[in-house]
Amino acid sequence: MLDAIRKRCSVRQYSDEPVAEDDLEEILAAALSAPTANNIRPWHIVVVTDAEKRAKLSKVHQWAGFCAQSPVVLVFCADGRRQPHWWIEDTCAALENALIQAAELGYGTCWIGIRGSEAEEGPGFEREEMVRDLLGIPEHIRVLALVSLGRPQGDSTPKQPGPMDAIHRESW
Ligand SMILES: Cc1cc2nc3c(=O)[nH]c(=O)nc-3n(C[C@H](O)[C@H](O)[C@H](O)COP(=O)(O)O)c2cc1C
Numbered sequence: 001m002l003d004a005i006r007k008r009c010s011v012r013q014y015s016d017e018p019v020a021e022d023d024l025e026e027i028l029a030a031a032l033s034a035p036t037a038n039n040i041r042p043w044h045i046v047v048v049t050d051a052e053k054r055a056k057l058s059k060v061h062q063w064a065g066f067c068a069q070s071p072v073v074l075v076f077c078a079d080g081r082r083q084p085h086w087w088i089e090d091t092c093a094a095l096e097n098a099l100i101q102a103a104e105l106g107y108g109t110c111w112i113g114i115r116g117s118e119a120e121e122g123p124g125f126e127r128e129e130m131v132r133d134l135l136g137i138p139e140h141i142r143v144l145a146l147v148s149l150g151r152p153q154g155d156s157t158p159k160q161p162g163p164m165d166a167i168h169r170e171s172w
Contacts, residue, residue: 004104009158011108014070014150018049023105024072027149030101031076034093037086043094046075046135056134057146060127064112070148074098075131080142088115091144098147108152114143 024047031045048054049072057075058068067073076095078087095111102109116125128143137143 004100006158006161008099008103008109009156010110011148011150011152011156012066012110013153013156014066014108014148015153016069016071017151019072019107019149023107024149026105027074027098027101027107031074031094031098034090034097036090036093037083040083040086040090042078042080042083042087043091044077044079044137044141045094046077046137048073048075048135053134057131060112060114060130060146061123064146066110067112067146067148070108070110070150072149074147074149075135075137076144076147077137077141078144079140081140087142088144095145095147102149106151107149108156110148112146112148114145 028045028047031043032041034043036042048057051068054070054073055068057073058065060067076091078091080087083090099109099111113123114127114131116123116128131137131143131146132139132141
């Protein structure tokens with residue numbers, strides 16, 4: 001398990017080899033096996049392979065360009081009406097499971113943040129709106145993030161684990 005976790009790193013260059021359907025199903029199964037608060041499972045995932053749609057998604061902001069190149073983009077969403085408080089945590093857990101399973105199967109991924117925020121300095125809601133409009137996602141569904149998915153092109157080296165001084169035993 002730790003090997004799979006440590007294999008994962010953000011990949012921003014992809015070959016055009018398609019993602020095998022069996023592999024995609026395993027990645028989605030990993031996502032849908034994540035814990036959720038009160039077992040509400042508020043998440044939804046839109047699987048996008050259409051090149052035109054991916055090209056449009058790649059323009060959602062300046063750090064998403066490689067969505068045009070990865071053969072698949074997974075759009076992680078949630079029904080915020082069913083889980084107003086914990087939908088972010090629930091959907092992040094599902095997303096991270098997908099990243100790890102993809103790494104285990106030899107795929108590269110990158111988490112691309114989308115979720116809007118009311119905070120003055122955070123991104124606005126227009127990114128979510130753009131993704132909803134493009135993919136016919138209902139208005140009440142929140143868009144957390146995109147995940148690009150495909151075989152990596154070239155080398156990408158996983159980072160070392162975070163520093164151990166982030167760990168506090170018994171007390172800070
Ligand atoms: C919430 C969140 C949002 C992110 N958004 C983007 C993004 O929009 N574009 C991008 O290229 N990487 C994005 N990343 C990936 C981070 O840049 C990356 O995880 C970080 O640099 C550590 O590198 P690693 O994933 O290779 O360990 C995001 C990661 C997280 C957790």
